Structure formats: C-alpha cells, structure tokens
Amino acid sequence: MKRKTIFFGAIIAAAVVAGASLFYFLYLGNPSRQALARVNEEKITVKEFNQELAKLEDPLRQMYREEPLPFLEGMIVKKLLLQEAKKQGLSSSPKTYKDVTKDSLPPEEMLIAELMKKKFGSPPEVTRKEVESFYSLFKDQMKGKTLNEVAPFIEQMIREGKQRQQVEQFVRELQSSAKIEIEQGRLRRIAVKPPESNSEEDFKKAIGSGKPVVVDFGANSCIPCRQMRPILKEVERDYSGKTHVLVIDVYKHQDLAREYKIQLIPTLIFFDSKGKEAFRHVGVMNKEKIAAKLKEIGMAL
Template identity: 40%
Template sequence: MKRKTKILVIALLAVIALGAGVACWILAGPFGVPTLVTVNGEGIPVSRFHDELAKIEPAYRDLLKEEPGQLLDGMVNQVLLLQQAKKEGVSAAKGEDSTTPVKVDKDQATIRAFLEKRMAALPAITPQEVESIYETYKSQFAGQAKEAVAPLIRETLERQRQMEAIQKLIADLRQSAVIELNQKEYAKLSAPAPGSETQSEADFGRALTGGKPLVVDFGSNTCIPCRQLRPVLQTIRQSYAGKLEVLVIDIQKNEKLAREYQIQVIPTVIFFDRSGKEVFRHQGFMSEDRIKEQIAKMGVG
C-alpha cells in the first residue's frame, strides 16, 4: 500500500504542479481586480498565484513569470479536483502526509484521499502485461531475469496507468467546467521580462538575405539552458554591432522554421555566412568564447 501511495504522489505532483499539459479553457467575463480566474464560480485571487509562485525554486520561478499559464493551469486543476472530491463526499483531516514528514493542508489531503480512492478502483497490472514489457525491452535489462525486474516493470506500469487516469479525470472535469479568466490581470502576469524578446520568421527572412553573417538561437522561453544563453547572445550582439546579426527564435512560436531547419535539441545555435548559407551548428548551451571562436572562423573580427 505504501508503494502505491508513493506512485500516486509522483503522478499527482506531475499533473497538478505542471497542469499535465491540458489546455486551459478560458472565457472572458467581469471580475474584481484581485481575482485572477474563477472556476465554477470559485475565485482564485492574484495573491494566491504569487504565493504559489514563491514556493517554486528560482530558476523555474523566472520561467513561470513569463509563462504563468503553466502554473495557473495547475492551480485550476487543484480547484477542480477539490470541488469534485467534495461533491463525492470525500474529505481528509489535516495532518501528516503518509509518505513524507511534510505537513499538508486540509485541501491537499482531501485531494490526495480523493485520488487514492479513484486509483484503488483501477485494474491491477497483469502478469501478461509485465511479460510483454519484459520481452519488448529485454535487451535493455542487461541480461537480468524477468523475476528480478518484474517489480520495477509493474511499478512503472502502475505509475503510467495512474497518470493516464488522472489526466483523463482532469480533462473531463475541465470540459464540463466554467473557467473564466481575468484577461487584464493575466496580462500583467505574463508581461515578458527584459531580454526575453524573440524574433519572428519574417525577421529571420530579412536577416538571412541582409548580406551580413547571422547567428541564430533556436530555443524556447520555457527552456532553462535557452534562457541561460540569452545574456551571452546579448553580449555578442553588442560586441559585433553592425558586423553581424543575432536572432533568437522561439520554436514554439515558429514551428515551421524549426521543422525546416530540423531542430531536434534546444537550444541549437546556427551560424550563417553572408550569403545565407549555414556553415555551422551547435546543440546545447554555447559559451561566449565558443561563439566568438566560430564567428572568427567566418571572417568577422
């Protein structure tokens, strides 16, 4: 029972904290200034969003300041789960989490109890399912017998089944919910931070045919290494002003370009010569010295 609870915790954190990638269904409507979003008539104030944001480690906190929808999705999911738990008469007293010494509030405990009840109703993993996974990935188990890896396979399948069940539950709840976003307050949250600006496909086209060498970072505002690369590129842009162009392309906003240049890893930094021909590319973070070294090879001093 303890192991199943641990699996549930992993699934719950992944779905609630990040919103499980479920698209937010939002409708505009009248709101008071302190309310950020209402979920079936229940308001989430702006102050609560900031409280939740403060609990997140700094690197991801900065990311969520620019992409607040991810955190807001998770908060909406929590409200929906709590509402459904109460509707079904599920409750839990405030106390210790069963798997960690960390205190959890009553709402979180209620959501946990609700999901545990739902997960308990899922069908058990069968020996045939374990056998199928073992045979499919046998070469990756380094010669270990099925009996030795069966517990790991079963736990992985249980986690996957629970994740899928929770995602479907949340998707169903969102589909029938009335979720109304305060567009004005949300716009204040999602204002881009200095240095996070990206360029468009049109900007790329003009730079590629502009007659100057070009350095392009294909990345995303939601990618930590990409964000770490931004100040480096800003320094390069300033150091080589008038000699070459430096662009930052967000692949989530420019999917066509990402496909055209076969971007598989972000960040990917591509160097183009004066004629617009690609001469070099680097996958992953690239230091200022490495970038300058490549620029020198292009004949730019």
C-alpha cells in the same frame, strides 16, 4: 441662483465620479478582490495567482506570465482537489515539533496528499502478461537483458502509468461536475508580451553581412531556449559590431527550420563570414564556448 444650482450640481457630480473611481481602485481594482477564475463559486484572485507564480524560478515564471492560462488551470485543479478533500471530511495530519522542517509540505498540499492517499492508496495490479507484452514490444531497447532481469523495472513503469491514468481520470470527473468560470478578459490583461525574435529578413541580412553569425533556432515555449536568451544577449553586447546574434522562432519560421533540418531545440548554428554553416550545437551552450567558436570561425578580435 440658477448658476449656483448648476455649480453645486457639477461639484456633486464630480464627487460622485471621484468616489466611484476611488471605490473601483481601492476595492474592486484591488488584486486581492479581482477574480481570475471561480471554482464552484470559490475565487482564485489575481493576488493569489501572483503569489503562486512568485514561487517559481525563471524562465518558467516568465513563460507563465506570457501564457498564464496553463498555470491558472493548474491552480483550478488544485482548488478542486482541496474542495473534494474538505467535502470528504479529510484533514491534514497535525504537525509536531519534529515534523517542522524546511521540507515539510504546506497545509493545503498535505490535505491533497491525504486525499490522494485515500483515493489511490492501493497500487494498481500489474500482470505478468502485461510485463511480457511490454518486454516484447521494446526488446530491441533492452540492451540484451533478459525478461527476468528487467521485469521489476517494467512492472514499476506500468504501475506508475496506470496510477497517472487513474489520477487524470479522477481530475476529469471533478472538472466535469464542477462549475468553473475563467475571466478571459482579465487573464489577457495580466499577460505580458513575450520576447521578440528575429525575422527571415533579419536572418538573410546577417548571413550576407560578411561577419560571423550565431543563430539560435528555438521557441518561447521551450525552457532551455529561454535559458539561452540572457547568454546570447551577453554575447551580442560584448561583441557588438563583430558578429550577429539572432533568435529564430521555429514555429513562426517553419520553412527556415526545415531548410536547416532542425530536429531538436535549441539548436545553435554558426555561420562563417561567407554565410556558410561552420558548426552546430544542440542544447544549451555557455557564453565562453560560443565566443570561442565565433573566434574560431573568423570573428575579429
């Protein structure tokens, strides 16, 4: 009898554990219920985060997968603006059949636009003195144009700058009065590992290998640098054994970046078979031009 009691007790315990696990995975573990942040008790879930992220194009989307916090902070600001719009009793203008085009804004963005229109409908004033001060400060960059010629352009720049400051101040006020909670642990768990880069040791081995080398001095946080990665992978694949293709992160290897006087990224530096710099290019470079340059500096065909 005692054995039966223990046996049934074990079955019941296992069922409870299985039920709890099932509840977690089907309910609490569901991305639509997992909160990444709470803004005045309103959730931003993992599912919502992924849906918004999916609207972006690579490499920006992948960059935010690696560093999700800035994107989440943008979603928090959007949530605050929507809450403020609803608090003020605003509603987006109803659409007619003439308004339904591929370029029309989604309802939430239309609501935010209504809030911005109400809050900042009147453009900030720009005085003549401000225009004159700006012109005096940047006169050397005006290419000989007179104040009267560039005054409208300067006035617009100053006005847009003031508008940005007003919006930023408004957002800061909303943030300071809001209750914002970010689930840092969950945010870390959804982050993906950034792509690997080469080490200083890899660099020294490559330029001493007796083969031509192309080195991309860049960073994972730089969009043009990330655009170069698939191009460089193709070059490495197509010319395997004939050349070395490296990626050096300028933030991880600042000494190398200083040694080669890297000022802008991405900077591609081509080294000949003797390890001497033969050519450099700032910005994105296509596969054909990279291959042509490698052949020019001695890559075997």
